[in-house]
Structure formats: structure tokens, C-alpha cells
Amino acid sequence: MRFIHAADIHLDSPLTGLSAYADAPVDTLRTATRDAFTNLVSLAIDERVDFMVIAGDLYDGNWKDYNTGLYFVKEMSRLDRASIPVYLLHGNHDAESEMTRKLLLPKNVSVFDSRKPSSFRLDSLGVVLHGRSFKNAATLENLAATYPDAVPGLVNIGVLHTALEGNAMHASYAPCSLAELHAKGYDYWALGHVHEYAMWRGDSVIVFPGNLQGRHIRETGPRGAVLVECSAAGEMEVQRVYVDVLRWHRLHVDVAGCSNLEEVARAIGRELESLLDAVADTIPLAVRVIVSGRTAAHGELFGMETQLRQEVLASIAALGNDKLWLEKVRLDTLAIDDGQALRERADALADLQDVLASAQDDPVFLEALRADLSGILGKAPLELRSSVPYFDDIKSGDLTTLLREIRPSLVAHLAKGD
Incomplete structure (x- = not known):
């Protein structure tokens, strides 16, 4: 039976x-x-x-x-x-x-x-x-x-x-x-x-x-x-x-050895190619790429999900595979250090790092920032809301994560002008 x-x-x-x-x-x-x-x-x-x-x-x-x-x-x-x-x-x-x-x-x-x-x-x-x-x-x-x-x-x-x-x-x-x-x-x-x-x-x-x-x-x-x-x-x-006709997959990519966005994009491309080699099925894949690791590229990656998604789409196009679709790129990296190297520089970038660090505990600054950011929430286009992960935090008034994440990014971008 x-x-x-x-x-x-x-x-x-x-x-x-x-x-x-x-x-x-x-x-x-x-x-x-x-x-x-x-x-x-x-x-x-x-x-x-x-x-x-x-x-x-x-x-x-x-x-x-x-x-x-x-x-x-x-x-x-x-x-x-x-x-x-x-x-x-x-x-x-x-x-x-x-x-x-x-x-x-x-x-x-x-x-x-x-x-x-x-x-x-x-x-x-x-x-x-x-x-x-x-x-x-x-x-x-x-x-x-x-x-x-x-x-x-x-x-x-x-x-x-x-x-x-x-x-x-x-x-x-x-x-x-x-x-x-x-x-x-x-x-x-x-x-x-x-x-x-x-x-x-x-x-x-x-x-x-x-x-x-x-x-x-x-x-x-x-x-x-x-x-x-x-x-x-x-x-x-x-x-x-x-019997499914489309399969969802999480692809975790460790970018600890990468120093900038371009290297991160290339690392993701290599992992996608390995994924396709490992998957024998011809069923289409919908992939979420999760970028993680303690990396020197952390600051440069802040807020760059949309740009990185386009780079990954280019990698998929280069692979010539019409059975692979990109659902999303999610950034989950960490700074390579806690900012100690910058603090030891004793220059403007070190001062900026200290200011940003103290801002996380300044209630007056946090309230002013929340008010400014809340004013743009309703005007932001849907595409921006879906690509920036901090809108819910701004709406709830919790800006701690945003400030913690933006600090290495801002310093990294300014440091390029050294």
C-alpha cells in the first residue's frame, strides 16, 4: 500500500x-x-x-x-x-x-x-x-x-x-x-x-x-x-x-580578507560560481547573499547594499546562468578593530571618532537627530526605504545602531583623503 x-x-x-x-x-x-x-x-x-x-x-x-x-x-x-x-x-x-x-x-x-x-x-x-x-x-x-x-x-x-x-x-x-x-x-x-x-x-x-x-x-x-x-x-x-519549482537559498560570504567594495563584490562572485558548481539540480534558485566577517571594508560598505546588489547582478550576468536570481544582499560585517588605531593618530580623524562615540550617549544630540531624520521619513521613496535597513530604528527613535554603524563608515570615507 x-x-x-x-x-x-x-x-x-x-x-x-x-x-x-x-x-x-x-x-x-x-x-x-x-x-x-x-x-x-x-x-x-x-x-x-x-x-x-x-x-x-x-x-x-x-x-x-x-x-x-x-x-x-x-x-x-x-x-x-x-x-x-x-x-x-x-x-x-x-x-x-x-x-x-x-x-x-x-x-x-x-x-x-x-x-x-x-x-x-x-x-x-x-x-x-x-x-x-x-x-x-x-x-x-x-x-x-x-x-x-x-x-x-x-x-x-x-x-x-x-x-x-x-x-x-x-x-x-x-x-x-x-x-x-x-x-x-x-x-x-x-x-x-x-x-x-x-x-x-x-x-x-x-x-x-x-x-x-x-x-x-x-x-x-x-x-x-x-x-x-x-x-x-x-x-x-x-x-x-x-516538487517545488523555485528554491530559496542563503549564501553566506565571509569577506574578512577584503579591503574595499570591489574586492567584496569579487568574493561574492566566486562564491556564486561555487554554488552553481555544487548544485546539480536545474531548478531555479532565488539567493540571498549575506556578507559577514570582520573586515577592513566595513566602513566603505555602510549603506551600499544597492550598489553591491548591482555588482552581484553583474557577476550573475557574467556567469551566464538564467536559473539564478538575487533576492537581496544583506550586509552583516564588523569593523576590523574598535577604532584604537585611529585614536592613536592624534589628528582630526581621531577627534571625529571621539565626537561620534560620545554622541551615542548625548540625549540632546540624539533627540535633535531623531527630529531631523523623522522629517524625511515620509518623503523617502519606497526603493530607499527597502534598501536602507535603519528606517524602522529611526521610526522607533532608537538611533544607537545607526550611530554605531555610521562611525567607521564616515571615518573610512574621510580617511581616503589622507
Whole structure:
């Protein structure tokens, strides 16, 4: 007996992080969640699985129009023609309280009730599936505690949308514990809600398949579902299957040995080339470059994210790879020393360093600076707000980080005139 377990598909959810840029792969971003789901349906047909389980958050909330629902009906009809039934559970994003539009689904789709747990028996396979959909998005009760006892002699599969012991990255809906799930006596728990893959083995096999398609830089790496095979002896083999159409990646570049922006740009170019050599997949990559290290270039890099991004785009163009897109360049460098060398110079630059250092603790200066900077916040164009990371600090009135970062930059630029 073989089945596919998927969750957190979020059909038509927008991918974020690239669309603000003119060079973004707009068409890929717009259809990514659908394309990933189409890949999953094709995989299910090719593998001739016995059924598919969707453990919540098929949708991303109410549809903008009926096209989202029509697309899903079409894909389910493909599975129907292949005689593959689908067992669908509603999570917080597609709870009854979130959805105002509905369409009749093909006969091969069975939906778990939201008022109480329901069970679907597949006697020809010796399987029974238990589950309970969300009625309200903010479902905080322990739904697993209401599930029925395991049916003797059958493979029992629990389908549940849950934060599982309060996963910190996700809202703690339908919380329960691993021990509680193991104690239920089910053979397999098909979970959803947490977007990262995880599996636990014990009295039960408990699996989060992760979401089907990464939607932003916080969801890096391969994404997909799991293909589960149950042997005649009841042993569960779980295999990850990847169906995503665009993959997010963080590229950390240490520029400790660089002394200026040009050297930093060249170092990033080398790391991008190494990344492409290491990645055998042909799937497109959306990359965030994180520049770090204690470096002599720290001062010159201050506020230069936009310029550095253009340099990195030039490196990508030189590589001639149309499967690599740059999401963002983030600067996270440190000054190579604490300014002691400048203080020992006993000249104007040393005096400037001392003035800037004392300004961080001067309440009168800080208030005057905050007032001046606040005046330009509302006039700044959107592009500037997104490229300068200190706007939120200025808005909150916390200028400590800004002053600490600008000090080596200002001194570095003035020192060029020595």
C-alpha cells in the first residue's frame, strides 16, 4: 500500500522577496504554488499510488475569485481518472471561518468533518483514516484528544493539522504532544501546519512533510511531500519527494580578507560560481547573499547594499546562468578593530571618532537627530526605504545602531583623503 502525504500547499499564495525588482522571475513567482501542486499530482499518477492525503492549508485563505477552486477541481479530476482517491483536511487557512467560496469537488475527494472526527475506511487496502478539519482558523483545542481509538486489524492513519507542542515558528493551533500521538495506537500520523520536514519513529510514525513550495527566504531548501509505503508486515517506509519549482537559498560570504567594495563584490562572485558548481539540480534558485566577517571594508560598505546588489547582478550576468536570481544582499560585517588605531593618530580623524562615540550617549544630540531624520521619513521613496535597513530604528527613535554603524563608515570615507 502506497500513498502520498502532503500539506501546506497554500494555492495561489504570493511568493515574496523578488517581485520588487525589475529582473525578478515574475511568471515563475505568480504560478509557483500551482506548478508545484501540478507536479505532485503528476507524481501521484506516475507512481500509481493508492491514495493521497492533504493535511490542511490547501488554500491560503479565501479565494480572490473562483479560479483557485476551478484549478483544484481540475487537478482532482486528473487523479479521479487515475482512480486515486484524495482525503482532504481543512487547516487554519482553509477553515470554514476563512472560506466564503466553495465548489463541488469530484467524487474521488473526501473531506474530513469539522464538527467531530470522521473516519474513512478503505477495506480493500486494510486502511482507515481518521481526521477532523478546522471549523475556525484559531482552533486552540486539542483535536487529537477527540480522535477515535485505533481500529484493530487495520492500518490506522491519523490526519491532523497541529502546531505539535507549540512549535515556535507557527501559531499554536490544535496543540498536542508527541507522547500523546504515539499513545493513540495509530500506525501513521499525517501532520500539517509546520512548514519544515520532520519525522519521529516510535509506537507511531509521525511526519510533517513540510510545505510544497517555499514562498520566501525563510523557507529555504528543497520542498515537497512524502511518499509512504506500508509493507505487509505494517512497516512504514517514508521517502521525501520534491516538487517545488523555485528554491530559496542563503549564501553566506565571509569577506574578512577584503579591503574595499570591489574586492567584496569579487568574493561574492566566486562564491556564486561555487554554488552553481555544487548544485546539480536545474531548478531555479532565488539567493540571498549575506556578507559577514570582520573586515577592513566595513566602513566603505555602510549603506551600499544597492550598489553591491548591482555588482552581484553583474557577476550573475557574467556567469551566464538564467536559473539564478538575487533576492537581496544583506550586509552583516564588523569593523576590523574598535577604532584604537585611529585614536592613536592624534589628528582630526581621531577627534571625529571621539565626537561620534560620545554622541551615542548625548540625549540632546540624539533627540535633535531623531527630529531631523523623522522629517524625511515620509518623503523617502519606497526603493530607499527597502534598501536602507535603519528606517524602522529611526521610526522607533532608537538611533544607537545607526550611530554605531555610521562611525567607521564616515571615518573610512574621510580617511581616503589622507
